[in-house]
Amino acid sequence: MRLGEVLVKQGLITRQQLNVALERQVTFGGRIGTNLIELRILTEEEFTNFLSKYYKVPAATPEKLSSISEDALHALSQELIEKYKVLPLKKEGRRLQVAVLNPNDEKIDELGFITNYTIIPRVISELRLLYELERYYGVKSDRRFIRFLDRFNPTTEVTDSVEKMKSALRDARNSEEIAELLLRAAYTVATRVAIFNIHGERVLLWKAKGIEVESFEMVREESSIFSEATKSGECFVPAYRDPKVARMNYYRGPLRDTQGNASLISMLAGKPQDVLVTPLTIGENIVAFLYADNGNDSVLDAHVAYLSKLASMGSLALEILTLKERLLEA
Numbered sequence: 001m002r003l004g005e006v007l008v009k010q011g012l013i014t015r016q017q018l019n020v021a022l023e024r025q026v027t028f029g030g031r032i033g034t035n036l037i038e039l040r041i042l043t044e045e046e047f048t049n050f051l052s053k054y055y056k057v058p059a060a061t062p063e064k065l066s067s068i069s070e071d072a073l074h075a076l077s078q079e080l081i082e083k084y085k086v087l088p089l090k091k092e093g094r095r096l097q098v099a100v101l102n103p104n105d106e107k108i109d110e111l112g113f114i115t116n117y118t119i120i121p122r123v124i125s126e127l128r129l130l131y132e133l134e135r136y137y138g139v140k141s142d143r144r145f146i147r148f149l150d151r152f153n154p155t156t157e158v159t160d161s162v163e164k165m166k167s168a169l170r171d172a173r174n175s176e177e178i179a180e181l182l183l184r185a186a187y188t189v190a191t192r193v194a195i196f197n198i199h200g201e202r203v204l205l206w207k208a209k210g211i212e213v214e215s216f217e218m219v220r221e222e223s224s225i226f227s228e229a230t231k232s233g234e235c236f237v238p239a240y241r242d243p244k245v246a247r248m249n250y251y252r253g254p255l256r257d258t259q260g261n262a263s264l265i266s267m268l269a270g271k272p273q274d275v276l277v278t279p280l281t282i283g284e285n286i287v288a289f290l291y292a293d294n295g296n297d298s299v300l301d302a303h304v305a306y307l308s309k310l311a312s313m314g315s316l317a318l319e320i321l322t323l324k325e326r327l328l329e330a
Contacts, residue, residue, distance in 0.1 A: 002032075003032055003033065003054065004018045004021070004022065004032045005018075006054060007036075007042075007050065010050075012042065012046070012050060013036065013041055013042065016297070017036070017039075017041045020039065020041075020295070020296075020297060021035040021036045021039060021041065022035075024038075024039065027212075027269065028212055030126060031101070031126045033047045033051070033125055033126060033127075034125070034126045034127050037125065037127055038127075038191070038210065039191060039295055040191050040294065040295075044125050044127060044128060047125055048060075048123065048124065048125050048128070051123040051124075051125070052123050055102070055103050055104065055123055057103045057121055057122065057123050058122050058123070059122060059123050059124065060087070060089060060099035060122040060123065060124040060128075064089050064090075064122070065087075065089075065099070065128070065132055068087075068088065068089055068090070068136065069090070069091070071091050072088040072089060072090050072091040072096070072097075073088060073136060075088045075091045075096055075117070076088055076096075076115065078137060080111065080115070081133065081137055081139070082133075082137075082139055084107055084108075084110075084111050085100075085101060085129065085133075086098040086099065086100050086108075086111065087099040087124065087129060087132050087133060087136070089122060090120075094116060094117055094118055095117065095118045095120060096115075096117040096118070096119055096120065097120040097121075097122060098111075098119055098120070098121060098122065099121075099122050099123070099124040099129060099132070100121045100122070100123065100124065101123075101124065101125075101126055101129060102123075103121035103122075103123060108121060162309065162313075165181070165185060165310070165313060166313060168181050169181055169313055169314065169316075169317035170317065170320070172317060172321070174321070175318060175321060178314060178317045178318060178321065179195050179206060179207050179288075179314075180207065181314075182195065182290060182310055182311075182314045183195060183207055183208070183209050184209075185310050186209075186290065186292055186307055186310055187209040187210065189292075189303035189306060189307065190210075190276075190292040190293060190294055190300060190303065190307065191210050191293065191294045191295050191298070192208070192209070192210035192211050192268070192291075192292065192293050192294075192295065193208065193209050193210060193211075193290070193291065193292045194206075194207065194208035194209075194211055194290075194291045194292075195207050195208070195280070195288055195289070195290055195291070196226070196288060196289045196291060197287070197288050198220070198226075198286060198287055198288060198289070201219055201220050202217060202218070202219060202220070203217070203218050203219070203220050203224075203226050203289070204216065204217045205217070206288065211267070211268070213267055216263075216264075216267050218263040218264060219260075220260075221259065221260035222260060223256075223258035223259055223260035223261065224258070224260030224261055224264070225251060225255055225256070225260075225261055225264065225275065225277050226277060226289055227260065228251050228277075229249070229250060229251035229277040229278070229279060229289060230279060230286060249278075249279070250276055250277060250278040250279075250304075250308050250311070251275075251276070251277040251278075252274075252275075252276055252300075252304060253274070253275070254271065254272065254273050254274065254275070255268070255271045255272045255273075255275050255293075256271075257271055268293075268296065269296070270296035271296060272293040272294075272295065272296045273296070273297065273298075273299065274293060274294065274298070274299040274300050275291065275292070275293040275300075276290075276291070276292045276293070276300055276304055276307055276308075277289050277290070277291050278290045278307065278308055278311035279311070279315075280311055280314050280315050280318060281315045281318075281319075282315070282318050282319050282322050283319065287318065290307065290310065290311045290314065292307050
């Protein structure tokens with residue numbers, strides 16, 4: 001029985017969630033677990049625990065992954081590491097404990113035969129394995145995985161409080177750093193986040209996480225969601241009562257099937273039922289939009305206020321940066 005079917009049978013995911021993950025797998029590739037984690041249907045820890053029970057093999061725990069000895073790391077050549085997609089964990093004589101995706105794979109026995117090691121497998125998720133291989137051996141991952149793997153790196157995790165986020169934005173040296181901080185913070189509470197720049201009536205993708213495209217451009221027509229986020233409407237409500245950020249409003253609702261949204265719907269491969277689009281401003285001018293959703297079939301839960309707060313802080317950071325630049329030019 002396939003892993004996805006077992007997950008459904010054990011009640012860890014629903015049939016609908018499996019179908020969504022399978023459709024995504026066809027489009028973007030990767031293992032089913034990778035797609036379930038990226039969609040936030042399961043956490044990386046939940047999926048790894050499932051793998052451990054399914055294969056009846058212990059998991060490669062974060063503790064083991066953070067304390068690999070030099071002896072183990074040099075037990076296999078770089079060529080073998082990349083060919084067999086394994087991560088050495090512990091070496092005891094001719095016994096080598098390694099993290100693997102599938103302990104039942106015949107290639108594991110093959111690796112043991114050609115190296116003369118007794119291979120002791122430990123299961124690991126595809127996402128975690130790719131991250132660790134890049135961290136320890138410099139094995140580069142696909143750009144799709146690089147965006148997601150920020151979550152495993154404690155040095156790039158987003159600050160866990162608004163005050164720390166304010167401090168980070170205050171110290172940002174340019175708009176690129178501001179955008180990256182906003183995206184990383186937003187990505188902790190939403191599956192897909194992006195910042196779109198405004199150039200006249202054109203809307204261009206600047207940066208994104210969880211959205212698998214390199215570039216995107218559309219016209220801000222009257223019926224587009226970006227136009228709706230700049231005028232009063234049924235879903236257009238004040239984010240905060242603070243007079244300093246009173247102008248910071250947002251659109252909250254479904255991505256409607258309109259001509260203006262057609263290209264965005266195509267990029268997202270569907271019509272999300274619950275999206276947030278919040279303007280980023282400098283003074284009274286809208287210069288960008290922060291976009292967030294939890295996939296085409298999920299709601300944003302209780303994180304709208306936090307995302308709107310991020311947009312408010314991002315706008316102030318951009319405004320301060322602009323004033324600094326003007327001061328230097330004076």
